Amino acid sequence: MARVAGAPPRPAERLEGFSDAVFAIAITLLALDVRVVGFRPGHLGAAVGHLWPQLLAYAATFLIVGQVWASHHGMFRWIDRADHVLLLLDVGMLGCIALQPFPTSLVATALSRGTARDVALAVSLYSGLLFVGGVFYNGVWRYAARRGLLVDGLDPGRVRWQARRYGIGVLVYLVAAAVAFVSVPVAIGLDLALAVGYLIPSPNLRPRD
Amino acid sequence: MARVAGAPPRPAERLEGFSDAVFAIAITLLALDVRVVGFRPGHLGAAVGHLWPQLLAYAATFLIVGQVWASHHGMFRWIDRADHVLLLLDVGMLGCIALQPFPTSLVATALSRGTARDVALAVSLYSGLLFVGGVFYNGVWRYAARRGLLVDGLDPGRVRWQARRYGIGVLVYLVAAAVAFVSVPVAIGLDLALAVGYLIPSPNLRPRD
Amino acid sequence: MARVAGAPPRPAERLEGFSDAVFAIAITLLALDVRVVGFRPGHLGAAVGHLWPQLLAYAATFLIVGQVWASHHGMFRWIDRADHVLLLLDVGMLGCIALQPFPTSLVATALSRGTARDVALAVSLYSGLLFVGGVFYNGVWRYAARRGLLVDGLDPGRVRWQARRYGIGVLVYLVAAAVAFVSVPVAIGLDLALAVGYLIPSPNLRPRD
Amino acid sequence: MARVAGAPPRPAERLEGFSDAVFAIAITLLALDVRVVGFRPGHLGAAVGHLWPQLLAYAATFLIVGQVWASHHGMFRWIDRADHVLLLLDVGMLGCIALQPFPTSLVATALSRGTARDVALAVSLYSGLLFVGGVFYNGVWRYAARRGLLVDGLDPGRVRWQARRYGIGVLVYLVAAAVAFVSVPVAIGLDLALAVGYLIPSPNLRPRD
Numbered sequence: 001m002a003r004v005a006g007a008p009p010r011p012a013e014r015l016e017g018f019s020d021a022v023f024a025i026a027i028t029l030l031a032l033d034v035r036v037v038g039f040r041p042g043h044l045g046a047a048v049g050h051l052w053p054q055l056l057a058y059a060a061t062f063l064i065v066g067q068v069w070a071s072h073h074g075m076f077r078w079i080d081r082a083d084h085v086l087l088l089l090d091v092g093m094l095g096c097i098a099l100q101p102f103p104t105s106l107v108a109t110a111l112s113r114g115t116a117r118d119v120a121l122a123v124s125l126y127s128g129l130l131f132v133g134g135v136f137y138n139g140v141w142r143y144a145a146r147r148g149l150l151v152d153g154l155d156p157g158r159v160r161w162q163a164r165r166y167g168i169g170v171l172v173y174l175v176a177a178a179v180a181f182v183s184v185p186v187a188i189g190l191d192l193a194l195a196v197g198y199l200i201p202s203p204n205l206r207p208r209d
Numbered sequence: 210m211a212r213v214a215g216a217p218p219r220p221a222e223r224l225e226g227f228s229d230a231v232f233a234i235a236i237t238l239l240a241l242d243v244r245v246v247g248f249r250p251g252h253l254g255a256a257v258g259h260l261w262p263q264l265l266a267y268a269a270t271f272l273i274v275g276q277v278w279a280s281h282h283g284m285f286r287w288i289d290r291a292d293h294v295l296l297l298l299d300v301g302m303l304g305c306i307a308l309q310p311f312p313t314s315l316v317a318t319a320l321s322r323g324t325a326r327d328v329a330l331a332v333s334l335y336s337g338l339l340f341v342g343g344v345f346y347n348g349v350w351r352y353a354a355r356r357g358l359l360v361d362g363l364d365p366g367r368v369r370w371q372a373r374r375y376g377i378g379v380l381v382y383l384v385a386a387a388v389a390f391v392s393v394p395v396a397i398g399l400d401l402a403l404a405v406g407y408l409i410p411s412p413n414l415r416p417r418d
Numbered sequence: 419m420a421r422v423a424g425a426p427p428r429p430a431e432r433l434e435g436f437s438d439a440v441f442a443i444a445i446t447l448l449a450l451d452v453r454v455v456g457f458r459p460g461h462l463g464a465a466v467g468h469l470w471p472q473l474l475a476y477a478a479t480f481l482i483v484g485q486v487w488a489s490h491h492g493m494f495r496w497i498d499r500a501d502h503v504l505l506l507l508d509v510g511m512l513g514c515i516a517l518q519p520f521p522t523s524l525v526a527t528a529l530s531r532g533t534a535r536d537v538a539l540a541v542s543l544y545s546g547l548l549f550v551g552g553v554f555y556n557g558v559w560r561y562a563a564r565r566g567l568l569v570d571g572l573d574p575g576r577v578r579w580q581a582r583r584y585g586i587g588v589l590v591y592l593v594a595a596a597v598a599f600v601s602v603p604v605a606i607g608l609d610l611a612l613a614v615g616y617l618i619p620s621p622n623l624r625p626r627d
Numbered sequence: 628m629a630r631v632a633g634a635p636p637r638p639a640e641r642l643e644g645f646s647d648a649v650f651a652i653a654i655t656l657l658a659l660d661v662r663v664v665g666f667r668p669g670h671l672g673a674a675v676g677h678l679w680p681q682l683l684a685y686a687a688t689f690l691i692v693g694q695v696w697a698s699h700h701g702m703f704r705w706i707d708r709a710d711h712v713l714l715l716l717d718v719g720m721l722g723c724i725a726l727q728p729f730p731t732s733l734v735a736t737a738l739s740r741g742t743a744r745d746v747a748l749a750v751s752l753y754s755g756l757l758f759v760g761g762v763f764y765n766g767v768w769r770y771a772a773r774r775g776l777l778v779d780g781l782d783p784g785r786v787r788w789q790a791r792r793y794g795i796g797v798l799v800y801l802v803a804a805a806v807a808f809v810s811v812p813v814a815i816g817l818d819l820a821l822a823v824g825y826l827i828p829s830p831n832l833r834p835r836d
Contacts, residue, residue, distance in 0.1 A: 014647065015700075016223060017226065017644065017647055018647045018650065018651055018696065018700075020223065020227045021230050021439075021647060021648050021652070022651045022654065022655055023227065024234060025230070025234055025443075025651060025652055025655040025656075026655055026658075027231065027304075027307060028231055028234040028238065028307040029655065029656075029658075029659070031307045031310060031311060032241075032659075034308065034311045035311060036314075036315060036318065039318075039322075039327075041322060041323050041324050042324045042326060042327060043327075044315065044318075044319055044323055044326075044331060048315070062304040063304075066300035067297075070296040070300065073223055073227075073296070084701070087693075088694070088697065091689070091694075091696070091697065094693075095654075095685075095689040095690075098689070099658045101658060101659075102662060106663060106671065110671055113666075114666070117669060118666075118668065118670075118672075121672050121675075125675065225432060229432065229435055229436045229439060230439050232436065233436055233439035233440045233443060234439070234652075236440065236512070236516060237440055237516040238443075238447075239516070240444075240447075240516045240519060240520060241447070241519075243517065244520060244523060245527065248527075248532070250532050251532070251533040251535060251536060252536075253527075253528055253535075253539050253540060257524070257539075267513075271513040272513075275506065275509035275512075278436065279502060279505040279506065279509065282432055282433075282436075282505070434641060435644065438644055438648060441645065442645055442652060443652055445649065445721070445725060446652040447652075447656075448725070449728060449729060450656070450728075452726065452729045453729060453732060454732075457736075457740075457745075459740060459741050459742050460741070460744060460745060461745075462733065462737055462741055462744075462745035462748050462749060463745075466733070466748075466752065476722075476726065477722070481718075484714075484719075484722070485718075487645065488711060488715065491642075491645075491714070
């Protein structure tokens with residue numbers, strides 16, 4: 001694997017720390033949308049009750065982003081070094097994660113005050129942004145594999161298998177973005193199923209000795 | 210302790226860093242609620258004075274969340290590795306911590322503009338969210354203990370004792386959530402007593418040689 | 419130095435990381451107050467010009483909080499371990515830092531729309547919160563020194579000298595809080611002088627061999 | 628290189644962590660500006676469509692700040708230690724980064740509701756703040772080089788070359804700030820070209836053995 005004269009790849013730890021910080025902030029800023037802006041005295045309960053779309057959107061997105069973080073965490077166990085392109089692919093992915101509160105808020109707003117068409121559009125944008133983030137996510141893994149930035153001694157077959165696994169994930173988001181216009185529950189179900197599906201741990205990429 | 214083929218547990222450091230970031234952000238975002246939105250020239254003092262519920266809620270929640278962080282910090286001294294389920298239990302707990310500014314703001318708003326019933330409901334939701342977070346918190350410890358993710362050589366009796374100690378804490382929050390409808394000061398007192406009670410350091414879980 | 423049976427003091431690194439995160443978030447949230455809320459088309463320049471109090475307050479507070487962070491950074495080079503009380507003293511200090519955007523915004527608002535009395539009060543509260551944070555800050559150092567949590571081999575005379583140095587700093591904030599009612603520029607000057615004065619590096623506490 | 632009696636330079640890791648946190652928060656807070664504040668039921672799509680200036684400004688600034696972070700990351704690979712002045716130069720740079728959401732929001736607002744003159748002013752302020760931050764950035768590198776805070780064994784010629792490279796970058800921002808009043812697209816193009824130009828990796832500063 002030839003690398004042109006330039007900066008040597010550097011340990012990926014600082015990239016991990018930076019990514020973790022963006023994940024942590026994006027996930028925490030989600031909560032800013034859950035708030036009562038006004039209520040009639042004696043009717044705080046009703047005002048809180050009207051927040052169910054915000055609470056639902058918060059819980060779902062916290063689960064999904066938390067899962068992406070955990071998955072990213074798992075992926076970076078196998079990435080040893082980072083060069084400038086890898087940094088920027090990761091930054092692109094983080095840019096999508098940091099923007100996720102926006103469609104999350106759209107979904108909650110559409111559920112509160114919009115029509116069925118508004119909800120469908122919001123859920124489609126929500127899944128669509130997860131898809132774009134997933135494209136960068138896949139790019140990180142494929143680029144690292146191709147440029148020899150993974151830890152030494154991984155089984156090449158399993159590295160490719162993992163690339164396919166990530167690729168399927170990103171396609172599910174794309175399907176959800178399209179399906180939203182047909183059935184919102186199915187689209188949300190696909191997004192959440194992916195989060196739950198990833199609970200099944202990744203395979204160990206290091207070959208048994 | 211059998212573990213099915215899958216990702217090997219990994220050092221828990223990155224999970225700690227991520228958790229710390231969420232704690233730090235949630236605790237800092239609390240301060241966004243303490244703000245003067247308008248005042249008559251020459252009467253800034255009065256406007257600040259009316260913020261006492263916000264300041265009180267800020268101080269109490271900062272103390273409570275700070276204590277949970279310190280306690281989490283202590284717990285993770287004994288957790289060596291993290292698998293995917295542990296990550297998600299921790300993420301669930303963080304989801305509650307990140308949402309705590311919401312009931313904090315409810316309490317402050319209810320104290321400012323609500324009836325006694327509004328205050329009771331707000332304090333109950335406040336304690337209730339601490340309870341839900343506590344359930345995840347207990348889950349982290351019990352799961353880690355059962356799956357052999359603790360550091361080696363701990364005294365099993367003390368590990369169980371610690372589990373009971375965490376369990377009592379979470380029950381106090383549940384009691385506070387119920388008691389709020391009878392007496393708000395007692396409920397708040399319970400929440401704060403727990404924070405102060407935890408000042409008494411955890412026992413050393415490592416047996417003396 | 420007797421320590422009752424309990425958790426052993428632990429390396430202070432995680433406390434440093436947590437503190438850094440709170441500093442970083444508080445300092446970054448300051449910028450949220452610098453914003454144009456409305457302007458007449460063609461007059462954006464005038465709208466930005468009216469933000470001078472916000473920009474000034476931002477720059478001053480960024481400098482002051484940045485200096486406190488750098489000073490905290492320096493202090494923790496000499497603190498080796500942290501017990502629960504030290505954690506909570508540090509959390510108390512962080513609670514003040516995280517709240518500093520509040521009086522910062524008060525000062526900017528008072529300069530924009532308030533009377534001279536409003537400005538004096540805002541500057542006094544601004545300095546007063548720095549004072550309260552400073553009390554906790556001093557507490558961290560004195561407690562660590564008394565409980566033997568410092569790194570080994572420090573010169574006891576210099577440790578006490580450092581305590582006096584921190585003590586003088588906190589008194590300057592208290593004086594500034596009082597002086598604000600007499601002269602706002604002098605009070606602000608004192609707060610800033612402290613930030614600049616601390617540019618003079620702390621002495622090396624480790625005795626020359 | 629004589630150093631006056633004072634604090635010994637300390638490893639630069641904690642400064643990196645702090646800087647990363649500020650970068651991560653500033654970059655994530657950018658997203659708060661992308662939000663639909665109101666819409667007519669059934670017309671969510673149109674409301675999202677009107678957000679194109681916010682989305683564009685978000686994407687461009689995320690790329691630029693992400694690039695500055697990656698570049699800062701690269702620079703600190705060669706900085707071994709940090710003294711108090713270096714800390715404060717870095718804090719000054721971070722103060723500009725943390726404020727970048729302000730001109731970003733100005734650009735988006737001017738594109739939405741302003742005149743051509745408003746847009747030119749906003750883009751000029753946007754580039755101007757990048758310039759000021761770049762001055763501090765250059766200061767970090769030049770100060771570290773002059774005070775012997777770099778890692779040992781770097782090629783002095785290449786260290787100077789790198790200083791010139793950083794110096795050219797900061798001049799491009801200054802040119803963009805002036806050019807904005809003549810041509811907004813050229814100014815934005817210069818800002819973005821710099822981000823893309825930096826994709827070309829920095830040279831390896833360590834001489835080949």
